[in-house]
Amino acid sequence: MPDDSPLLKSLRAAIDAAPDDVPLRLHFAELLLGQERQQEAIAQLAAALQREPGNTEAQTLMGRAVTPAVAPQVTVPPPAVSQESAPASAHAPAPGGSGPYDWRRAEDELSAVVPPRFVRSAPEETAAAGAEQSPEGPLPAHDLPTGPHDDDASSPWDVESGTLALADVGGMHEVKERLEAAFLAPMRNPELRRLYGKSLGGGLLMYGPPGCGKTYIARAVAGELGARFMSVSISDVLDMWMGNSERNLRQLFETARRNAPCVLFLDELDALGAKRSQIRHTGMRTTVNQLLTELDGVSGSADDGVFVLAATNHPWDVDTALRRPGRLDRMLLVLPPDQPAREAILRHHLKDRPVAGIDLAKLAKRTDGFSGADLKHLCESAAERALMDSVRTGEARMIGMGDFTAALGQVRPSTGPWFASARNVAQFANEGGAYDELLVYLKKRKML
Numbered sequence: 001m002p003d004d005s006p007l008l009k010s011l012r013a014a015i016d017a018a019p020d021d022v023p024l025r026l027h028f029a030e031l032l033l034g035q036e037r038q039q040e041a042i043a044q045l046a047a048a049l050q051r052e053p054g055n056t057e058a059q060t061l062m063g064r065a066v067t068p069a070v071a072p073q074v075t076v077p078p079p080a081v082s083q084e085s086a087p088a089s090a091h092a093p094a095p096g097g098s099g100p101y102d103w104r105r106a107e108d109e110l111s112a113v114v115p116p117r118f119v120r121s122a123p124e125e126t127a128a129a130g131a132e133q134s135p136e137g138p139l140p141a142h143d144l145p146t147g148p149h150d151d152d153a154s155s156p157w158d159v160e161s162g163t164l165a166l167a168d169v170g171g172m173h174e175v176k177e178r179l180e181a182a183f184l185a186p187m188r189n190p191e192l193r194r195l196y197g198k199s200l201g202g203g204l205l206m207y208g209p210p211g212c213g214k215t216y217i218a219r220a221v222a223g224e225l226g227a228r229f230m231s232v233s234i235s236d237v238l239d240m241w242m243g244n245s246e247r248n249l250r251q252l253f254e255t256a257r258r259n260a261p262c263v264l265f266l267d268e269l270d271a272l273g274a275k276r277s278q279i280r281h282t283g284m285r286t287t288v289n290q291l292l293t294e295l296d297g298v299s300g301s302a303d304d305g306v307f308v309l310a311a312t313n314h315p316w317d318v319d320t321a322l323r324r325p326g327r328l329d330r331m332l333l334v335l336p337p338d339q340p341a342r343e344a345i346l347r348h349h350l351k352d353r354p355v356a357g358i359d360l361a362k363l364a365k366r367t368d369g370f371s372g373a374d375l376k377h378l379c380e381s382a383a384e385r386a387l388m389d390s391v392r393t394g395e396a397r398m399i400g401m402g403d404f405t406a407a408l409g410q411v412r413p414s415t416g417p418w419f420a421s422a423r424n425v426a427q428f429a430n431e432g433g434a435y436d437e438l439l440v441y442l443k444k445r446k447m448l
């Protein structure tokens with residue numbers, strides 16, 4: 001350990017005298033960081049966070065302390081082709097989306113006639129959008145367990161290799177920062193894990209309107225950690241037969257452990273709470289308890305290498321036992337994409353289409369409040385319009401800004417209803433300040 005300056009010395013003494021003084025520790029940690037003494041800073045920040053887990057300054061400093069020096073713990077070489085760029089999914093019709101006609105294919109054919117072109121390019125986004133390989137949105141990444149007899153070795157739960165990175169997530173800097181500080185940094189850093197022990201295992205619960213990137217972000221987190229990825233919807237775990245849901249859960253976590261390091265993404269977590277109140281006697285309590293046991297098991301030994309992330313569109317329906325400390329105790333609000341994110345998403349959806357004179361920045365500005373899914377729909381509508389014209393006139397025409405202007409007249413942001421119900425909860429049932437983040441956003445957007 002390098003020699004302390006008089007200032008550091010006296011601060012250290014002060015901390016010894018008042019170990020619970022968090023601001024003092026943060027100040028000390030910052031000075032240590034200034035001297036590139038990361039490990040010591042981390043210890044101080046860990047102590048601060050133990051006392052005040054929600055302290056954002058401590059989280060930010062921790063992010064700084066851990067980020068530059070460390071690489072992902074384990075590196076799984078990415079497969080040559082991501083499962084999402086497989087031809088089968090590239091041309092699959094969007095679920096519930098466009099009709100039977102294969103617009104994508106038709107557009108591809110048109111694109112041979114004239115190459116794609118944007119009016120203005122934002123170079124830093126190109127790489128991010130180009131690396132994204134998920135034109136259809138996340139596909140359900142699992143098969144259902146088919147029957148009650150499932151004790152064989154091959155697990156019905158699908159495991160992916162993480163190939164996305166946080167850099168593939170356009171914009172959303174606050175979310176990334178919080179993920180880095182609250183989840184990634186501690187997961188990567190063994191020193192921290194040791195200091196935190198069990199409490200570190202607590203998972204993160206992402207919430208927000210549908211189609212805004214929760215699943216996508218979870219996949220990126222797996223990529224960042226060099227971990228495998230399992231995405232499972234809770235409703236697919238549930239089974240009407242007594243005992244089957246619990247067995248499904250057990251098997252799910254077993255598979256995750258076998259595939260460690262692995263990010264286990266539990267989607268639609270509210271399915272447990274909601275169903276429970278509807279059907280009182282189906283043993284949903286047992287299922288919740290089984291999940292609690294599994295969660296506790298994972299957090300009891302961080303070396304397991306199983307990282308649990310969960311998501312819900314309705315956090316207010318999530319069983320409260322699941323949100324207790326050490327379990328899915330931290331909430332992360334995933335809002336509709338901000339402007340840079342929208343630009344990245346639009347670029348991604350247009351990159352293989354015959355476009356001309358598209359001003360992405362302008363489109364991004366005009367699509368405030370659109371979810372990722374809405375943006376995809378917008379691009380499809382614009383493409384459809386140009387294609388109809390081309391078919392009618394027999395002359396290939398590019399997708400232009402005019403098509404987007406027309407499409408913008410039809411496609412509306414779908415996030416409105418979500419905010420309407422979220423607003424009430426945030427205002428009137430904000431227990432423990434769980435929805436503070438949401439309130440800030442609503443106020444900023446004058447939605448309160």
Ligand SMILES: Nc1ncnc2c1ncn2[C@@H]1O[C@H](COP(=O)(O)OP(=O)(O)O)[C@@H](O)[C@H]1O
Binds near residue numbers: 132212
């Ligand atoms: N920040 C972003 N950057 C790039 N693409 C995004 C972003 N947010 C959302 N998307 C796109 O929108 C799609 C829908 O997001 P998804 O993760 O399915 O939302 P959710 O799980 O919240 O319902 C994703 O497949 C992704 O292609």
Ligand SMILES: [Mg+2]
Binds near residue numbers: 211214215216267
């Ligand atoms: Mg999702």
